[in-house]
Amino acid sequence: MTTLAALVRELAGLFVDDGSLALAIAGLVVIAAISAVLMPNLPLAAGAVLLFGCLGVLFGNVIKAR
């Protein structure tokens, strides 16, 4: 059981290091998905939210970490 828990922790650690970064990425994906559903005629809007959101989240996160 301990080994299994350690393995799960190890696997989760591959994707989540800083909780706030992971949470912000998840939030962005949700907003992009909502944009895609609400604006089917403007699919690039969801792409723009995703791309520029990720860039902004990354920049903000590392500057805050200093």
Next chain:
Amino acid sequence: MFWTSAAPAVLTAFLSSLVEAVEALTIVLAVATVRGWRPAGFGAVAGLALLVLIVALLGPLLDRVPLNILQFVVGILLLLFGMRWLRKAILRAASVIPLHDEALAFATESEELRDKARRHEARLDWFAGLASFKAVVLEGLEVVFIVIAVGAGRGLMGAASMGAAAACALVVGVGFAVHRPLARVPENTLKFAVGVMLSAFGVFWTGEGLGVPWPGEDLAILGFAALFLSVSLAAVALMRRTEEVLQ
């Protein structure tokens, strides 16, 4: 058109495998130095076999998942994984956190094994083999994820696997030749590059999964990579300048 999709995937798999293979080699070398090549080699080969098995089983299985679902899920995982790597590489480049030191990792692992040798001499070969196995599996799992993520669903699993295998072969070859940790490999620069590429793939795939028709199709990945690189370099420059002003 094939190379616009394949080249970034193969390059990403190659570079990430290079970084992880260097880290795994450090542990395997430490094991070999303390206890000899037999347990070190056995553990490493067993670890590699497990990784190949995972790719062989998971790859064809993922090909059966509907493409848009696969793209969306793998895209999100790539974003989490790639931006985690990139964040760490930026913080290291800006000297906010220390660089990964292969010589220190080698010394720490060797000391841990010597300590175990003093306490459990009889079972040391087992511990040594397990340390080698664990290092190869843990570092290799990241490469397996990258190979699957950039290759599955686009018929690039073979090409990405070959990129990763070539990097492993290169590191093992150099490691055998010099018999010491490859401390001079510019690990953070490689991590920076891989983080940029994985983040770009992550945005592309998540968007594709949501039905976004990216302008330029696969070529958009290179544009995203350029944007991630620019923002990351700007962040490093800003943090360095702020540090200088504060001093």
